[in-house]
Amino acid sequence: VASCLRTTDLDSNLNCDIFLCLVGQSSFSLRSHTCGELCSSHVDEEVTLCGWIQYLRQDLFVILRDFSGLVQILIPQDESKSELKNAFLGLTVESVIMVKGRVRCRPEGQENKKMSTGEIEVCAESMEVLNTCRKLPFEIKEFVKKSEALRMQYRYLDLRSPRMQYNLRLRSQMVMKMREYLCNLHRFVDVETPTLFKRTPGGAKEFVVPSGDPGKFYSLPQSPQQFKQLLMVAGIDRYFQLARCYRDEGSKPDRQPEFTQVDIEISFVDQAGVMSLIEGLVHYSWPEDKGQINVPFPSMTYEEAIRDYGVDKPDTRFGMKLVDVTTAFQESQIEFIKDALLKPSGCIQAICVPEGTVRTESGDSHSYVPTPQLNLQRSQCSLISKQINLFKQLFLMAQANAGDLIFITAGPRENVVCRPLLGKLRLQCVELLESYGVPVRDPSVFHFLWVVDFPLFLPKEDNPEMLEAAHHPFTAPVPEDAHLLYTQPRKVRGQHYDLVLNGCEVGGGSIRIHNASQQLYVLDTILKEDPSLLSHLLEALDSGAPPHGGIALGLDRLVSIIVGAPSIRDIIAFPKSFRGHDLMSRAPDFVSEEDLKPYHISVVWPSADIEGQQDNSNKPSDLTGRPFR
Amino acid sequence: VASCLRTTDLDSNLNCDIFLCLVGQSSFSLRSHTCGELCSSHVDEEVTLCGWIQYLRQDLFVILRDFSGLVQILIPQDESKSELKNAFLGLTVESVIMVKGRVRCRPEGQENKKMSTGEIEVCAESMEVLNTCRKLPFEIKEFVKKSEALRMQYRYLDLRSPRMQYNLRLRSQMVMKMREYLCNLHRFVDVETPTLFKRTPGGAKEFVVPSGDPGKFYSLPQSPQQFKQLLMVAGIDRYFQLARCYRDEGSKPDRQPEFTQVDIEISFVDQAGVMSLIEGLVHYSWPEDKGQINVPFPSMTYEEAIRDYGVDKPDTRFGMKLVDVTTAFQESQIEFIKDALLKPSGCIQAICVPEGTVRTESGDSHSYVPTPQLNLQRSQCSLISKQINLFKQLFLMAQANAGDLIFITAGPRENVVCRPLLGKLRLQCVELLESYGVPVRDPSVFHFLWVVDFPLFLPKEDNPEMLEAAHHPFTAPVPEDAHLLYTQPRKVRGQHYDLVLNGCEVGGGSIRIHNASQQLYVLDTILKEDPSLLSHLLEALDSGAPPHGGIALGLDRLVSIIVGAPSIRDIIAFPKSFRGHDLMSRAPDFVSEEDLKPYHISVVWPSADIEGQQDNSNKPSDLTGRPFR
Structure with a gap:
């Protein structure tokens, strides 16, 4: 089976290749071949094709389409076949037919090099209309722009586009490879966990499902976190699941109320083990037409990521790193800088945007400044124009050249504004540069990165005296920090790892706490949560829980980055609108x-x-x- | 990878083999080997094992367990290692340890042939306690009988049993093979469909999920029926999904509010094509340790099934078929028989229970009569004792021998009592016989059967003048019956096929209506349903829908029959109680x-x-x- 791989263009308009196995794709079917597989090696063969009318041309040809591509059908022109000819000419676009005919080479000079089947055509001998298309709200062509709402309302037509066919098939193939890797190569057990579950403490984003017991509700889980850990306690040793998860986030852009994660948990493992496992998984399932990726992936600590990129999921496809330029400003009399440096651990951070003052098209340097989009606070961020001589040292430290643009921020080193603000600026600058046609990031490049050594706890936003779990309350501390749990919990790093792809978090996991008393201490003493809500988990840890850890990959996000989709809606067959509505069936509805x-x-x-x-x-x-x- | 298969006993108490691939089962792990894989070829190797304390024996041995089996660890006895010895002796059952040691042959005469690792033992050189088991509500041993409620409350312990480990692993492996068959061999596309959907008309058994829109609810689908058909309209060509489905059936025994079906749909196919596909699927994914199954499966019409077995899902593992014995009773003066034969199409049906009057243990013939369990109506069913001479002809027709038991029913041929009652009696008799130790059905035998040519519509139970869909309203009529839709809809057979295994329905599907006007006629004119609720599907059929059909296999039921589980709860990791409760986490709960x-x-x-x-x-x-x- 693996030996019959072949690249087939789905459509001449779309330059995306997909690997199709020709054995089996017409099994059990009324057709003998698919449209897209036909080539000169089929010449003189009698074939039966089934598909959709893409268009009719010059009363001579029908272009027939199925999922595999397009093929040209020659309509017979001789008088004796006028009935067949008329039947063809009466066809509407997108009607479904079955054609029997013989494959022949196209006459010399009539080959179409843009079409994978462009060397041949099929001389029709008979045709049956399987279904007539009577209604078509838009044309099934890539270049016909449809509104998102129209695409969603007629999703079954939108999915006929080569792009959506490619996306869904690539997703299916990637998932299959992941399963082969986990199940066949590394003996993971695919275990289904319940969707109707108990509400988790503080699960404000969980959908509720009323039960037949008055006042009692199930909850749709945000992840199978508890179940995967319980499966380790149960001795399953290696668990995975393509798990449907649910989160009611109202109308956040490009989020879906239901999404899918590749959910993995393994016993008797350490952090390095899980990371190697995932590197192998991504490498094994990586689509062949997306080039090679290198493993192991580079790794960066949380501290380094914040220091160099101002964010915990850095886009490492380009430079423009943050630079600490505090020393350049030691003598500065600029008010907001002086103020900042007077405070403990006050610092000045900078990024340098290469050629940032050169607006590519107009050359008008100042029109480039992205201030309005950024909603900056003047007191914290300022455009330093190159004519100020005082900043020679700054330019040196930021490695700036003429025409570059430098942004600086001033503030305490640890606070959540100073570096993160530059981190955001860095991303917005590159987007702006690219929107002006300056190529910064290669769209065919995939930068995977591990971010590790996260703090285990963070101050609560609304009450910084209190702590909350940075990842979740089941994450184990880094072994050498474990003793700090009881004395300086803010200093404890967690055995938590995030997988970042091109600046997006595509996965996150941790080694879990497997000791009941440590788990109780974290829940009760540090996080001030009611441990009775998790009594079943605490009991489980006390009845022989193995050391274990795991990860969850966001499948929708991962696939959407790989295919370069602008939205995760483009890799989901029937997504919801940003308000959570299904525009096709009009769900939700009154009951x-x-x-x-x-x-x-x-x-x-x-x-x-x-x-x-x-x-x-x-x-x-x-x-x-x-x-x- | 495929070449390293090996049969490993999970436990000496359980005679079930499972195929484990040794490559990869310890990858990324702290262990070097699993407990169960060790054998004489590992002698002299230094190994690291991780697992649970099964028990300690004579202060000399620890039996260590992981998912793969048991292995004997020899506790060092020399004075120099007293610290290690004491550490071992302090271990509680079900504590988790890591042991390093060397494999050696057991001394002659001490081999344990019942244990797959019985030829060897591991001399411990060091040991680390990974977790101490402090609480254990019951022992993890097959022979310790636990109440269902206790098993469910501590499911994570119950799952440690060899039986549950086997069940979950076999399920995972079967599902993986199914995916290989569908995805790799026949190019099906694995497409996820939404769980949050619109309530279907009359979907009384659908869970509702309140949304943020006042008064509007999502519904958890009973199956992805609409989506799979829309995917065919979308040109996906071949769809499959392991689909989670939801049905709120209150407290029906051995039903689960959520269950999984292998959901399949294919375009340009006929009924024979779908049936061949499924035969191939079952054959390919069939567990090796369950013997061979033969394909194609036998097929029977609905009419034959009712005629011969009194049920549409016959258990063909044994005879005792229904026999029409009307002619034997033409002259009968027995009141209820005379009455029945006076009515139009009145008939007498019989089953013969071989040796049915012989109670195996006591020999007391009449104590066997199962009347109390059956709640029979005297007027319709009666025990005919062998001493009545008049019934010679009956005995001949029923092929009865001395000691056999014959049941007869009388009534109109078409009604839903006469034959179905005998069908039920037939099953209850065989259960009773087996409960008395009479072997009737071989538990290692698997009888697959297709039942076809179902009626497309059935009279509604509460109003027989009205019709309802026998399968669902999307099932296409048998082509030669299609014209009867408009004149005699009750006579139309559907292109509907059920897959039956050992008398249980394990799958059902149909060729669907792909013509919008035919679908509208069925919904509107025949079924009197509001077609506006399915307007999106009707519109889809009018925009180029290919002919298509599919099937759904009940995965839970299928796997439970294959492993011989008494309940589908035994092949689900975290099932609900029969009242829909999760006894471990106590879901549902108050909100x-x-x-x-x-x-x-x-x-x-x-x-x-x-x-x-x-x-x-x-x-x-x-x-x-x-x-x-």
Whole structure:
């Protein structure tokens, strides 16, 4: 089977190759061949094809399409076959037919090099209309631009496009390779875990599902975290699952209320083991048409990532790293810099945007400044123009050349503004440069990166005296920091690793706490959470839990980066709109009070809200985007 | 990889073999080998093992267990290693350790032939306690009988049993083989479809999920039926998915609120094509340790199944078929028989239970009669004792011998009592015989069977003048019956096929209607359903839908029959109780009114029921089983 791989163009308009195995793709089928597989080696063969009418040309040809590509059908022109000819000429675009005919070489000079089947054509001998297309809200052509809403409403037509066919097939093939790697090569066990589960403490983003028990609800899990750990306690040793996860995030752009993660857990493993496993997994499942990737992936500590890129998921495809230029400003009299340096651990950070003052098209240097998009605070960030002589040292430290643009920020070294602000600026600058046609990042390049040694706890945003888990409360401390748990928990690093691809987090995991008393201490003493809500997990840790760790890869995000899709919606067959609606079937929809009775719930209509629940009154309506009153 | 298969006993107590690939099962791990893989070829090797303490023996041995089996560890006895010895002796059962040591042959005469590693032992050189087991509600031994509730509460311990390990691993391996067959050999595309969907018309068994839009709900689908058909319209050509499905059936025994089906759809196919595909799938994925199965599977029409077995999913592992014995009774004066034969199409049906009057253990013939269990209506079914001479002809027709038991029923040939009653009796007799130790069905035998040519519509139970879909409203008629749709819809057979294994329905599918006007006619005119609820599907059929068909296999049921599990709970990692509860985490659980606010719902407590909703007042409480008042 593996020996019959062949590259087939899906469409002459689209330069994407997909590997198709020709054995089996017409098994059990009314057709003998697919449209796209035909080539000169099939000449003189009698074939049966099934597909869609792409278009008719000059009353002479029908271009027939199936998932594998296009082929030219020659309509017979002799008088004796006028009935067949008329049947062809009566066809509407996107109607479905079955054609029997013989393959022949196209007459010399009529070959189409842009078409994978361009050397041949099929002389039709008979044709059956399998279904007539009567309704078509838009043409199935790549170059016909459709609105997102129209594409979603008629998703079954949108999916006919070569791009969407490619995306869904590549996703399926990648997932299959991942399974082969995990299941066949490394003996992982594919275990399904429940979707109807118990609400987790603080699970504000979890969908609820009313049950038949009055007042009791299931919850759709955000991840199978508890189950995967319990499977390790159960001795499953190696678990994986392509797990559907659910998160109710309202209308965050490019998020989906349901998404899929490659969920992995393994016993008797350390951090390096999980990282090697994942490198092998990505390498093994990497699509052949996307070039080679190198393993092992480079690794960076959280501290380095923040220091050099101002973010914990750096895009390492380009430079423009953050530089500490504090020493250059020791004598500076500039007000906001002086203020910053007076404070403990005050520092000045800079990034240098090469040729950043040269606007590619107009040469108008100042029109480039991205300030409006960035909503910068003047007190923290300032454009330093190159004519200020005082900054020679700065230019040296930032390795700036003429025409470059330097941004600086001033503030305490640890705070969450100074470096992260430059980190954001760095990304926005590169996007702006690229929008002006300056090539900075090669779109065919894939930079994987591990970020490690995260802090185990972070101060809570709304109450910095309290701590919250940086990853989740089950992450184990780095062994040499474990003793600090009891004295200086803020200094403890976690055995937590994030996988970053081209500046996006595509995976995250950790070695877990497998000691019940350590887990109880973290939950109870450090995080001040009610441990009784996780009593089953704590009990499990006390009944022979092996050391274990794992990871979850965001499949949708990973595939969308690989195929270069602008949105994860482009690699999901039936995605929801950004408001969580299915525009095709119009879900969610009203349900009668009668149908809700078995679940002991009733709808609280917004008008009732005003009466009884004032604190809800400023919540915007999901339909209009305005508050209810 | 495929060349290193080897049969390993999981446990000496359990005679089940599982195929394990030794390459990769210790990759990325702290261990060098698994416990169960060690054999005489490893003698003199230095190994690192990780596992659970099964038991300590004579202060001399530790039996260590991991998923692959058991191995004997020799505790060093010399004075110089007393610290190590004491560490071993202090271990509690089910604690987790890592042992380094050297493999050696057991001294002659001490081999254990019942143990796959029984020829060797490992001389411990060092040991690390990875986790101490402090709590154990029951022993992890097959012979220790646990209550179902206790097993479910401590599922993570229950899963350590060899039986559950075997079940979950076999399930995972079967699913992987299915994927290889579909994805690699026949180019199916694995497409994920949404779980948050729109409520289907009449979807009384669908869980609802409140959304952020007031009054609007998603629904958890009972199957991806609409999506799989839309994917065919979308030109995906071949779709499959291991699809999680949801059905709220309250507390039906051995049903789960969520279950998994192998969901398949294919374009340009006929019924024979789908059936061949599935035969190939089952054959390819069949576990090696369960013997060979033969394909193609035998096929039977619905009419034949009802005629010969009184049921549409016959257990063909044994005879005792229904026999039409009407002619023997033409002259009969027995009241209920005379009455039945006077009616149009009145008939007498019989089954003969070989040696049915001989109770195996006591020889007391009449104590065998299963009447109390069957709740028979005397007027329809009667025990005919062998001493009645009049029935010579009956005995001849039923091929009865001395000691056999004959049951007869009388009634109209078409009704739903006469034959189905005998069908049920047939199954209950064989269960009773087997409970008395009479072997009737070989537990190692697997009888697959296709049942075809189902009626497309059936009279509604509550209103026989109306019709309902026998399968679902998307099933296409048998081509030669299609014209009857418009004149005699009750006579139309559907292109619907059920896959039956040992008398259980393990799959069902159909060729679908791909013509919009035919689909509209079925929905609107025949079934009197509101077609506007399926307008997106009707529109899709009108925009170039290919002919297509598919099937769904019930994975849980299929695997449970293959492993001989008494319940589908035994092949699901974390099943719900028969009331839909997770006894480990105690889901479903209460959710605060505050947390429900974003979903615009509130709980209607049973006490409120009494005031406002009288029609609910007789509904039994799900907790107590008694009505609310």
